[in-house]
Amino acid sequence: MSDHEGLDLIIVGGGIGGVICLKYALDAGLRVLLLEREAGVGGIWRSLPAWQGIQSSKEEWTLGDIPIAGADQASILQNIEAWVGRFDLSPHIRLDSPVRSARPIEEGWRVETDSGVYQSRFLLAATGGHNRPFIPPVERTRSAIAEYHSTQLSDPALIRGKDVIVVGGGASAWDLLDLCCDHGADSVAWVHRSLKWMRPSLSSKNMGGGNRRLAQAQMLGLPVPVVNKLLNRRLRSKYLHLGLGQLIPDRDYDLDKDQSPPGRRSMLLNLAKIQRHRGEIEEIEGGEARLADGRRLKADIVLWGTGFEMDLGYLQVEPLSRLTRMEEAVRRCGSLFRALDAPNLFLLAPAILDTNVSAPWAYAHAAKSIMSHIKGREIFGTKVARTRAQYFNLVRFLATRDRQNYPWGKWKLRYLRLAFLWDGDKPMPLP
Numbered sequence: 001m002s003d004h005e006g007l008d009l010i011i012v013g014g015g016i017g018g019v020i021c022l023k024y025a026l027d028a029g030l031r032v033l034l035l036e037r038e039a040g041v042g043g044i045w046r047s048l049p050a051w052q053g054i055q056s057s058k059e060e061w062t063l064g065d066i067p068i069a070g071a072d073q074a075s076i077l078q079n080i081e082a083w084v085g086r087f088d089l090s091p092h093i094r095l096d097s098p099v100r101s102a103r104p105i106e107e108g109w110r111v112e113t114d115s116g117v118y119q120s121r122f123l124l125a126a127t128g129g130h131n132r133p134f135i136p137p138v139e140r141t142r143s144a145i146a147e148y149h150s151t152q153l154s155d156p157a158l159i160r161g162k163d164v165i166v167v168g169g170g171a172s173a174w175d176l177l178d179l180c181c182d183h184g185a186d187s188v189a190w191v192h193r194s195l196k197w198m199r200p201s202l203s204s205k206n207m208g209g210g211n212r213r214l215a216q217a218q219m220l221g222l223p224v225p226v227v228n229k230l231l232n233r234r235l236r237s238k239y240l241h242l243g244l245g246q247l248i249p250d251r252d253y254d255l256d257k258d259q260s261p262p263g264r265r266s267m268l269l270n271l272a273k274i275q276r277h278r279g280e281i282e283e284i285e286g287g288e289a290r291l292a293d294g295r296r297l298k299a300d301i302v303l304w305g306t307g308f309e310m311d312l313g314y315l316q317v318e319p320l321s322r323l324t325r326m327e328e329a330v331r332r333c334g335s336l337f338r339a340l341d342a343p344n345l346f347l348l349a350p351a352i353l354d355t356n357v358s359a360p361w362a363y364a365h366a367a368k369s370i371m372s373h374i375k376g377r378e379i380f381g382t383k384v385a386r387t388r389a390q391y392f393n394l395v396r397f398l399a400t401r402d403r404q405n406y407p408w409g410k411w412k413l414r415y416l417r418l419a420f421l422w423d424g425d426k427p428m429p430l431p
Contacts, residue, residue: 007032008121008122009030010034010035010118010122011032011033012099013034013036014041014042014095014126015128016080016083017348017367018124018348019034020360020364022092023089025367025371028371028372028375030371033093033120036094036097038095040081041084043080045077046077049073050154051179052072053072053076055171056071057071058070059425061358061360062360062427064428066083067082097113100113100114104342108122108123108344109122121344122346123346125312125315125346125347128353129310129353130307131308134307134309135306136280136304140285143284145284145287146300147284147304148302150176160185162185162186163189163299165302165303166189166191167280167281168307169192169193169196172305173305174198174263175264176303178265189274189275189277189297190275190277191277191289193278193279195248196249196261197249197258197260198260198262200268201262201263202269204265205264205265211357212419214356214390214392215418217230218393228252228254228255231255257388259356260356277291277297279291279293287300309324309325312329317339326350326353329347330384332384333347333350333384334380334382335382336351336380337366346380348363348367351366351385356390357391362391364431365394366398369401369405379398379401381401385397395411399411
């Protein structure tokens, strides 16, 4: 064990957010080190099944001319690795270095790994919010049913000819329903407590272009209630036009709470063949799943599209180390990213993931301002933001606080042009 002192910043996590923050930290002239627990960068994209992909076009995902081949899992992983090569980040990355503990000390932060002990003035937690698959704690009695979380189904061919139950009301469950339709499941039952909003479409989920009008409304300064009203009207009209009225969620769309990911083509085209059950599984007994209302469903496989929990257990800070939901973490941050429970700590993912925005685009904007704060400009205060900073509203949020990176007047002209004139078939420029 050795001490590595004199660092300005330690970044925990080598996913897309951590890698982007490392790039901007070096641009700012900071002495920085990124610690990644796996043998390579990529975060969750390193372990997801090959059939997984982003819910946007590859152009919406990437920034600048950093290469990307497609919208699938392998292409996203290669894109994250391309950031490392393009900006020569490798010397500042320690792989195979899971953080065992990170605790505040008088000089800043002390971070312990299996291979070393590090000290820095600031700590940036970039371990994401989708880092621990969540499966509800159901009772199991002599279960004869195979179970897979959406991150664990490596071979969709296992579905063929099987009776399948898909659990969940959001994007992960839609992906699994799509797989069941495409890979010949004998029967499909869909169990969900509620439904999430989608962008109804029979096109591929990677066609993109869904956020352009939102960006324009935000740059015109339309209030969130007005935008919500417009989006509700538009979304409901699309649902009804495609005959999907049965999938309209129980409550109105709210930008502060809802994403609008694209629908899934095969799932929507085969909706009549899918048995829908409102409820949740309480017990798996033998070859049957018992729902809370007593109904029993026979199945060979249960696919859990129930999402993820957040894991900040390595932080020796209460109550952050016990939080599992990103919305809980957001409420413990000032100005979206500055943790209130410990000094010199930033949480990257909670304010960005699960919003209507390309993660790299948002991470890059946040990273640039975070690095300016670390260099001595008081950008992020201690007031908890009342709303989520969705898409171009994130830029508006940062611009009122970070005049160095968003010069008065110039920033607004630039982002108005991006919102109204940028070619949607091209990646956005690097901030």
